Amino acid sequence: MRTYLLPLILLMLGMSGSVTAADNETWKITSLEVPPYASSKMANGGNAIASLRNTLAKQGIELNVEYLPWQDAIEKAEQPGYLGYYPAWLSEIKPGFIASPTIFNSQLAVLTNQQNEQAFDNLEKLFNDNKVAVVDSYVYPGYIENIIQAYDDSIIRVATDE
Incomplete structure (x- = not known):
C-alpha cells in the first residue's frame, strides 16, 4: 500500500477583536470533537489544539478549550469570555471573527489496497480510474471540489474519515 499526501486544509483561529499577549494570560476558546485534530479524549487535546497551545505558551498565554458540537462551539464562541473557536477551515470563519x-495543516491522503503500486500523474486520472471516498462534511479547496463535481460517478461519500 502506498500513501500519497497533499497539503489540504488551513486550520484557523477566529478571534473577536485583537488581543495582546501578556504573561499568565488565559484564553478561552471552543472546539469540536474531530480526532486527531481536536478531542477532549486525547491526552494532548488533539494535534491541532496541541499546536495552538504550544504556540500560545511561547507568548505566555494559557489555553482553555471547551469541546462542543460544531454549531454549539461557534455560537458559544460569540459569548463574552470566549475569544473564538478552533480549528476551522477558512470557509468556516463566521462574520464577526x-x-x-x-x-x-492537516493532510489529504490517497490510499489504495491494490497489490501493484500506482503513481498518479494528476488528480483527474485518479478520479477517472478509481472510486474515491471523500468526507462529505469537509470543504475541500476549490480545485479538488471541482474535480469531485466533475467525477461525481466515481465518488463514494462518507460521514467521517475513520
Whole structure:
C-alpha cells in the first residue's frame, strides 16, 4: 500500500477583536470533537489544539478549550469570555471573527489496497480510474471540489474519515 499526501486544509483561529499577549494570560476558546485534530479524549487535546497551545505558551498565554458540537462551539464562541473557536477551515470563519495566520495543516491522503503500486500523474486520472471516498462534511479547496463535481460517478461519500 502506498500513501500519497497533499497539503489540504488551513486550520484557523477566529478571534473577536485583537488581543495582546501578556504573561499568565488565559484564553478561552471552543472546539469540536474531530480526532486527531481536536478531542477532549486525547491526552494532548488533539494535534491541532496541541499546536495552538504550544504556540500560545511561547507568548505566555494559557489555553482553555471547551469541546462542543460544531454549531454549539461557534455560537458559544460569540459569548463574552470566549475569544473564538478552533480549528476551522477558512470557509468556516463566521462574520464577526477574524482568521489568524495558519497554525496547523492537516493532510489529504490517497490510499489504495491494490497489490501493484500506482503513481498518479494528476488528480483527474485518479478520479477517472478509481472510486474515491471523500468526507462529505469537509470543504475541500476549490480545485479538488471541482474535480469531485466533475467525477461525481466515481465518488463514494462518507460521514467521517475513520
